[in-house]
Amino acid sequence: MSQANELKDKGNAALQAGKFDEAITFYTQAIEVDGTNHVFYSNRSAAYAKKADYENALNDAKKTVEIKPDWGKGYSRLGAALCYLGKEEEALDAYKEGLKKDPSNTQLKSALDELETKMNTMNNPFADPNLMVKLAMDPRTSGLLNDPSFMFMLNQLKQDPSKLNAFAKDQRIMTVLSVILGLPMDMGQDEKPAQPKPKETPKTETKNTQESSSSKLNEAQQAALKEKDLGNESYKKRDFATAHQHYDKAIELDSTNITFYTNKSAVLFEEDKLEECIELCHKAVDIGRDNRAGYALIAKPLARIGNVYFKQKEYQKAVVFLKDSLSEHRSDDVLKKLKQTEKIIKEEERKANLDPEKAEEHREEGNKYFKNGKYPDAVKCYTQSIKHNPEDPRVFSNRAACYTKLAEFGLALKDIEVCLRLDPKFVKAYLRKGAISLTLKETAKAKEAYQRALEVDPNNTEAREGLMKCTRENMSLSPEERRKQAMEDPDVQKILMDPAMRMILEQMQENPQAASDHLKNPAVREKITKLVEAGILQMR
Numbered sequence: 001m002s003q004a005n006e007l008k009d010k011g012n013a014a015l016q017a018g019k020f021d022e023a024i025t026f027y028t029q030a031i032e033v034d035g036t037n038h039v040f041y042s043n044r045s046a047a048y049a050k051k052a053d054y055e056n057a058l059n060d061a062k063k064t065v066e067i068k069p070d071w072g073k074g075y076s077r078l079g080a081a082l083c084y085l086g087k088e089e090e091a092l093d094a095y096k097e098g099l100k101k102d103p104s105n106t107q108l109k110s111a112l113d114e115l116e117t118k119m120n121t122m123n124n125p126f127a128d129p130n131l132m133v134k135l136a137m138d139p140r141t142s143g144l145l146n147d148p149s150f151m152f153m154l155n156q157l158k159q160d161p162s163k164l165n166a167f168a169k170d171q172r173i174m175t176v177l178s179v180i181l182g183l184p185m186d187m188g189q190d191e192k193p194a195q196p197k198p199k200e201t202p203k204t205e206t207k208n209t210q211e212s213s214s215s216k217l218n219e220a221q222q223a224a225l226k227e228k229d230l231g232n233e234s235y236k237k238r239d240f241a242t243a244h245q246h247y248d249k250a251i252e253l254d255s256t257n258i259t260f261y262t263n264k265s266a267v268l269f270e271e272d273k274l275e276e277c278i279e280l281c282h283k284a285v286d287i288g289r290d291n292r293a294g295y296a297l298i299a300k301p302l303a304r305i306g307n308v309y310f311k312q313k314e315y316q317k318a319v320v321f322l323k324d325s326l327s328e329h330r331s332d333d334v335l336k337k338l339k340q341t342e343k344i345i346k347e348e349e350r351k352a353n354l355d356p357e358k359a360e361e362h363r364e365e366g367n368k369y370f371k372n373g374k375y376p377d378a379v380k381c382y383t384q385s386i387k388h389n390p391e392d393p394r395v396f397s398n399r400a401a402c403y404t405k406l407a408e409f410g411l412a413l414k415d416i417e418v419c420l421r422l423d424p425k426f427v428k429a430y431l432r433k434g435a436i437s438l439t440l441k442e443t444a445k446a447k448e449a450y451q452r453a454l455e456v457d458p459n460n461t462e463a464r465e466g467l468m469k470c471t472r473e474n475m476s477l478s479p480e481e482r483r484k485q486a487m488e489d490p491d492v493q494k495i496l497m498d499p500a501m502r503m504i505l506e507q508m509q510e511n512p513q514a515a516s517d518h519l520k521n522p523a524v525r526e527k528i529t530k531l532v533e534a535g536i537l538q539m540r
Contacts, residue, residue, distance in 0.1 A: 038068035072102030258288035359389030
C-alpha cells in the first residue's frame with residue numbers, strides 16, 4: 001500500500017508540473033499495485049482530461065464511481081469528462097446523481113450550477129444569472145444600468161429572446177451582446193501586429209468610460225489593465241520580451257483575469273515556445289472557469305492550444321481542442337481551422353492506407369466470397385480494397401453487385417456512379433445500373449444506361465436485351481402510369497423546369513411549323529424525344 005501511495009504522490013507532483021504523460025504512468029503503476037483504490041483512477045482521470053484524452057478520462061471516472069459509488073468527487077470527474085465530450089445532458093445526470101450520494105459537496109453544486117447556466121444561456125443568453133454582474137463590471141455597459149428604457153428592453157429579452165429583432169437597431173443592445181459573447185473592450189488585442197488597429201474611441205466617450213470603470217474596479221485591477229495595454233502595444237511592435245514583462249505584471253496585480261494569460265500565451269506562440277504556450281493556455285482555461293469568465297474568453301485559449309497542435313502537425317489533438325473551443329463559443333475562424341484540420345487528417349489517412357497490392361488481395365478475397373454467396377463478407381473485403389486503392393473502378397462495380405444481391409439498391413447505384421466517374425467506359429457498370437433501374441421500375445433510366453453501354457460496346461448482347469426489356473416494360477404500362485413514372489425522373493423534371501424549354505413547348509403547341517425548326521437543334525431534339533418516349537409529349 002505504501003508503494004502504491006508513493007507512486008500516486010509522484011503522479012500528483014507530475015500532474016501539478018504539467019507533465020501529464022508522466023503522471024499517467026505513475027497512476028497506472030499505482031493501479032497495478034492496488035487496483036481497488038478509487039483515488040488512483042480519479043487522479044488518472046484528471047491527468048487524462050488535462051491531456052485532452054477525454055475518452056480515457058471518462059473510462060477512469062466510470063471506474064472511480066464503480067469502486068466508490070458514494071464518493072462525490074468521482075461524479076465530479078464523471079461529469080467533467082462528459083462535458084468535455086459534449087455530452088451535457090449525461091453530465092447533468094452525473095452531477096445530480098453525485099449530489100444524491102453527497103448532498104453537501106460544494107464542487108458538485110458549483111459544477112451543476114455552471115452547467116445548468118451554460119445550457120440555459122445557450123437557449124437564452126439574456127437569461128444568464130451573472131449577466132447583471134458582467135454588465136456592471138464592463139465599462140461599456142455599467143452606465144446603462146441606471147437607464148430605465150435600457151432596463152425595460154433587457155427585461156423583455158430575458159423573458160423572450162425572440163424580441164431581439166425588435167431591439168436590434170439599438171446600439172446599447174448590440175453592446176450587451178458583445179459583453180455576453182465575451183468580446184473584450186480592445187477587440188483584436190490577440191491578433192498579430194499586421195492586423196489593423198481598432199478605431200480610437202472619441203475623447204468624450206473615453207473619459208466617461210474611464211470614470212465608470214474607476215467606480216467598479218479597484219486600484220490593482222486598473223493598474224493591471226494598464227499593464228495589459230502596454231503589453232499589447234509591445235506585442236504589436238513584436239517586442240516580445242517587453243510584452244512578457246507587462247503581462248506578468250498584470251497577472252501579479254490581478255491573477256483572476258483570463259485575458260492576461262491568454263495574451264501572454266499569444267506571445268509564446270509567436271516565439272515558438274509551444275509547450276509553454278500549451279501549459280499557459282490550460283492555466284488560462286482553469287482561471288477563466290474558476291472566475292466564471294465569458295464562454296468566448298474561455299474559447300480563446302482552447303483554440304490556441306488547437307493551433308499549437310496544428311503547428312506541430314499533431315492534427316488529432318488539434319481537432320479535440322478546436323472542438324472544445326467551439327463548444328464554448330462558435331467562431332468562424334476556429335470552425336474554418338477545424339475543417340482544414342479534418343481535411344488534412346482525412347487526406348493523411350487516405351495516403352497512409354494506399355497499398356495496391358493489399359487492395360488486390362482484398363478484391364480477390366471478396367470475389368471468392370461473392371462466388372460462394374457470402375455477400376456481406378464480400379462487401380467487407382471490397383471495402384478494405386477500396387481503402388487501399390480508391391482509384392480502381394472494378395472494386396466499386398463488384399461492391400455494387402453485392403449491394404444489389406442484398407437489395408441495397410441505393411448503395412449499389414452510388415458505387416456505380418463512382419465507378420463510372422473513374423472509368424466512363426466501364427460497360428459492366430452501365431449494365432448493372434440498367435438492371436437495377438429496371439428492378440425499380442425506372443425504365444427511362446434503365447434505357448439510358450443500356451444505350452450508354454451500347455455506345456461503348458455496340459455489339460453487347462446484354463445491353464440489347466436490356467433495351468428490349470425496357471420496351472416491353474413500357475408497353476405493359478398504361479399511358480397514365482408512363483407519365484407518372486416519367487414525372488419522377490429527375491431528367492424529365494429538369495427539362496420541364498427549364499424556362500427555355502417551356503417557351504419552346506408553348507411555341508410548338510401554338511405553331512406546328514415551330515416544331516420542325518426546333519428539332520433541327522440536336523440538344524432540343526434530344527430533350528423533346530425524351531418527353532415523347534416518356535408519354536408526356538405527343539408529336540403528330
